Amino acid sequence: MGILEVKGVNKRFGGLQALGDVNLSVQDQSCHAIIGPNGAGKSTLLNCLVGKLIPDSGSVMFDGQSVLGRAPHEINQMGISRVFQTPEIFADLTVLENVMIPCFAKRDGAFRMHAIESVGGEVELREKAEEMLREVRMLDKRHEHAGSLSRGDKRRLEMAMCLVQEPRLLLLDEPTAGMSRADTNSTIDLLKEIRDTRNITMCIIEHDMHVVFSLAQRITVLAQGTPLVEESPENIKGHPKVREAYLGEAQV
Amino acid sequence: MTDQTSSTSVTASRTRARGASTGFLGLGRRDAALFGVVIVMVVFAPIILNPFPVNSAMAQFNAGFPQLMQQFLIFGIFAIGFNILFGLTGYLSFGHAAFLGIGSYAGVWMFKLLGMNVLYAVTAATAIAGIFAVLIGYISLRRSGIYFSILTLAFAQMCYALALSVLSPITNGETMLQVTHNDPRVLGSAVGPDGGLPVPTLFGLEMRSTYTMDAGPWSFDFNLGYYFCGVFMILAFYLAIRIFRSPFGMMLRAVKSNQQRMRYTGLNPRPYTLAAFVISGMFAGFAGGLLVSMDPIAGTERMLWTRSGEVVLMTILGGTGTLIGPVLGAGFIKYLESILSKINSGILHSWFGFLPDGLEDFIVAIIYPFVGKGWHLTLGILFMLVVIFLPGGLVEGGTRIGRLFRRRKATDTSDTPAE
Structure with a gap:
């Protein structure tokens, strides 16, 4: 099987x-x-x-x-994670946020009303996302807007977004x-x-x-x-x- | 580290406090500063907005009278809520006035049935608007883009039409819903202390009570209703900051950015958008409840589509997706409406009276269409200018001016690098 x-x-x-x-x-x-x-x-x-x-x-x-x-x-x-033919990323968000979103999805499921907590307080998830970015060698770009990345970097970012969910x-x-x-x-x-x-x-x-x-x-x-x-x-x-x-x- | 490289086209909402520095009330340093400024502005607005002495010619530009300041705050709350939906998720609702109207009717009914305490009114207004938001949002959010806008517009117009016709036993139709002597008012009295109609109160304190302070030629009005609205505007603003900086807020921005990626990341966009819709609907209902708390009368025109359009204008004019923008936009539009619509041809003639007669008439004839009943023309022109030259709204204007100053400073002191 x-x-x-x-x-x-x-x-x-x-x-x-x-x-x-x-x-x-x-x-x-x-x-x-x-x-x-x-x-x-x-x-x-x-x-x-x-x-x-x-x-x-x-x-x-x-x-x-x-x-x-x-x-x-x-x-x-x-x-199951999917990488698209043209990289599908959150172009308006920063690179780090792009990787943190899948972390939240993995931890909290398809929907959770976490409206009062602060993203800045989620140290554990941020470290996990930063570790992933280091692995795809994009850590230095973590505060850039994802939409401004080169095509190759967008692909790496999308890959990181998929992989961080293990x-x-x-x-x-x-x-x-x-x-x-x-x-x-x-x-x-x-x-x-x-x-x-x-x-x-x-x-x-x-x-x-x-x-x-x-x-x-x-x-x-x-x-x-x-x-x-x-x-x-x-x-x-x-x-x-x-x-x-x-x-x-x-x-x- | 190249942290400083991300400055281009960053709106105020995105410049978040770097690092998890949770200072005042769990806010980052920049947010706490902004929040502090808002509190100070609300507290001292009765003074700040009355800069001209009462008897001077400029006194007509004063904005420090209670009714107008209440409007600033109430429509500020309305716009803050609208911005949580439109600014974060990008879903442009064209029917939010329905919730304002529903909140108003719910508020007046509380005055009629329960009592004149404004807390009854605002609580019921928020709750009932929330219920309607769940229903309208659930259906409208099945579509996005222009179709979503049309659906919300259709729902709001339906509410308006129903309020005017079938539901007139509840809404009193064209004659407007107001407090009367014959209301049950089980927790209050039928008549006010002076024998007239009772007025909205907070545990006995009348909303309309005003303390006027005379300081030389100046006069400042401190109104209880204004400060009541002020407390809630500050709370609403605080809630908006928390939502903007929360994982939930980040998900809403993800909705705006790429729903496809969101779905394939294991997130369901639908409940996120519905939650945002309901929150913003409740803000609108709350604003409606405050409107009737200041003046206990509710009419159908409050649900009309032009009202829905107004909050869209406020948000875009101030700066969509920014924290302070919607409040600025609301204040700006309400100020223009109040001040420009007061100016009539008599005032214009007195302004330009020093000119030769022919020239005076000519200039008055040119300016006249832009003031008084024609103030919308001025608003329209300003709106066009902002959208074309400052797509980020008044906030972007402020940021640009700020950057200009900072650059000048940086060149003065030469080698200190700009943040």
Whole structure:
């Protein structure tokens, strides 16, 4: 049994079968990549995992519990965090506040009326957030506005916001999309560090094969809404079915 | 450490006291200073706002008379509450006058049923406005942006229309709701001590009682109702500071910034926005209760959409999302309304009487549309100027002036780095 078990998931948008009978098993504390050409249904699948979409049929189990029908914030409280294609951060708030908010969410749940306490008095949470920022090497920027950060720093911040909650599963939707080579490489290094030092499962959707082969221990290839192959990176490279799916799109 | 780098475009609300220095009443140093200034202003306003001697030509610009000062405070409370919703979460309610009106009616009914103690009125006003805020907020907050604004506007207009028609047994419709001799008033008497209608009191002290102090050519009015409102304005302001600096306040700013990220961070934005809506609705209801405590009469026009628009103007004019801005905005608009609308063509002619006749008439003709009944024109122009040149409102104006002075000082004393 993997930590995330997807069984027989179907999703149809009008006449388009976006996902057809998807089965996927992500092993605990591994890094699992989902690749596939444009329109293969990667993002649809991810949205089914986090509660943004509800599949027409099938089941999605996380750690033995079904996530289907739960709201995104409930799924997050179960231990699943998500990194977006374009970093989603609180742009009007400071970097430190951005990291403290997930700390509050983790400690106090989806809603708590803590209107009289002062944020300044929450020393423990602030230290936790600062420790996290040190880990992603952004501590010196903690009083800056998150909206004024560079693209790469925004990504690091978003990652810190997810990791500070100590999720069991981290979902990454094209974490290096639109990044420069340098930013991509530093993101890969950061993700490697996370993979090797934390008890965390990562599930990554990516176009960039360099990123995929640097990180993934297991790769699922999705094409036209159906998984073609699930293999280790070494066996994926020369796989005939994968060549077929990607023909003319990328050199695998 | 590069702490000082974050100064650009930081509004007053965000410059929080660094470090967990909890000084006076659990406030950071800067907040405590601001709070102290507000207390001093409220206590000494009857003197500060009457700078001109009674018999001087400038006396008409004095603002230190009780009715106007009460309005400053009451609408200050209204705007402080509105700012907790609009300033922090970004949800622009266009129907907050409904809560002001509901609070007013609830207050007058307390005077009619229970007694003339103002505490009955303000308590009931706050509670009943809170109940309505839960209902209206629960439905309106299913949408955001312009749709939320339209929903709140629709609810407020519904309240207004109902108060004028179907509910007129409760609201007395166009004739307005007021205290009469025939009211039950189970905890009070039917008539006042002088045989007339009873007036609102606080444990026997009449709200209208005023002590006038004459100091040479000056005259200052110290009114009990004003100080009663003052105590609650200070409390409301204190509560607003605490909310702004609390984890709850931070969550409300997160709502404004990125609801998607909030949801995927395990937070449910809906109860946060509803809580903010209800708090601001209760502030508005409380303000309505204070209005009738000063003058026990409630009419439907208090719920009209122009009233809702007024509190939006106050908040934006003063500085959205800042602590002191809404209070400044409320004072500014109420002052303009009171002073400008008093000026008529006779006063204008007396001002420009020294000019040759033709020129005098010409200048009076130009200025006349902007004063008296036309004071809204002046307000509109000022509002446009502020929005275009000072998007952060009066508070931003103050910050800019302050920065200008500090820079000049810094260049004078050369090498001391600016904070």
